[in-house]
Amino acid sequence: MPAQHHVLIVGAGSIGLRHLRCFLATERTAISFVEPREEVRQSIIAEYPAAVGYASLEAALAAAKFDGAVIATPAPMHVPQAIQLLECGLHLLIEKPLTLDIASAEALAAAAAESSSVIGVAYVYRANPLLAQMRDAILSGEYGRPVELIAYGGQNFPTYRPAYRDTYYRDHANGGGAIQDALTHLFNAGQWLIGEMEKIVVDADHMILDGVDVEDTVHALARYSGGIMATYTLNQHQAPNEMSFTVVCQRGTLRWEPTQNRFRIATEPDAGWQEIQIEPLQRDELFARQANSFLDAMEGKSAPLCSLAEGVSTLRANVAALDSWRSGAWRSTSL
CATH class of the missing domain: 3.40.50.720 (NAD(P)-binding Rossmann-like Domain)
Incomplete structure (x- = not known):
């Protein structure tokens, strides 16, 4: 054709x-x-x-x-x-x-x-069918209002991007560093799941990655519209490739684990998780x-x-996160 x-x-x-x-x-x-x-x-x-x-x-x-x-x-x-x-x-x-x-x-x-x-x-990440399913479950209202987001990610960056020292990553002015390169994906996914970030405070540092000075480890606390609390933790140097997004709602907890190819829901104490598992996605599948x-x-x-307006909203989170790290203070995303 x-x-x-x-x-x-x-x-x-x-x-x-x-x-x-x-x-x-x-x-x-x-x-x-x-x-x-x-x-x-x-x-x-x-x-x-x-x-x-x-x-x-x-x-x-x-x-x-x-x-x-x-x-x-x-x-x-x-x-x-x-x-x-x-x-x-x-x-x-x-x-x-x-x-x-x-x-x-x-x-x-x-x-x-x-x-x-x-x-x-x-x-x-918005192309991941399990993240879309988790979002639909949250928006359905079945589990009540979201009250907390816990996002965690870690991987050995040189394994996946061996030339990182020679790319934009080494320089904030070109969009580099963990906040603009990696944490921004988590911010955008969090925004898609629970709404707009209002303020953030960040601690970050260069801990391990060889050949660059930009941050490779980030811890952040944030508040979202409606008073939702959030925690973000990310590093780019650990051995295992891991990621999870947990959204705690009034009547249930939902968790997306992309590296495990599953979405999980828990609604009763000590009752275990209901799991939705899919076959592993190929490396290019989300991009396709x-x-x-x-x-x-x-x-x-x-x-x-992801619309332009949503991309601008995520940019506001990036800018606020970098400013918070440099200033050591909470920063609003509306400035």
Whole structure:
């Protein structure tokens, strides 16, 4: 079947390549990409002969017509490129973090208000079917009002991102460090489950990761709308790859454990958990689901998994968390 769309991947680092691979796998779109390094560009074309490579965004826009784009460049480039592509009428999927500051996010929101394009932010946890099921259970009201969120994550970052020392991760100014790179995913998932964060206090430090100075360990307390309390704990150096989200409601406790491929519910003391287990998801599966969801949004079939407004809300949590860590004080997300 001929491709229905033509999507441009802007930035062909590790995450850009994953988007390229997963959009191709949908068999719904032709793919082009932007990579200024000639040697890298040619190696990608050799591996993915269906893709067309360009040395710059300007060269791509001059040479072909696109209806969508994925922005996977370093975070400071996201907003200028997004506004440029909006002016060309493209639908956009923008990698996290959306940007680094609220002012640029508001500039993007203003440009988006003048456009009919779909804009999504690539918080890929929302593509996990078990997290969606947990959210539906919370929103159903069956378990009462949420009162507490406990989020925990840890993994050996060099195992999954061996080149981290040579990427944006090493510099806050490029969107690096554990808060902007990893904890932001947890913030976004928490927002999806229980609503808007109102304030946060953070302790963080560089504890172990070799070759960088940015924080690799973060502890945070937060308050959400409706008085919901939250705790976030994350490190990027432990041996086991673990994650869990627990939401304590008035009449039940719900827990998502993505590394165990399960969602659990407990409603009675000492009665054990009710478990919903699925087969392990392949490494690219969430990104493939995200790609299909974005193409559906482009076609008007559904909303983006994470809207621009929701991405801006998560950015406010990022900014408040960094400010709290540096100041040693509670910080509001509304500033």
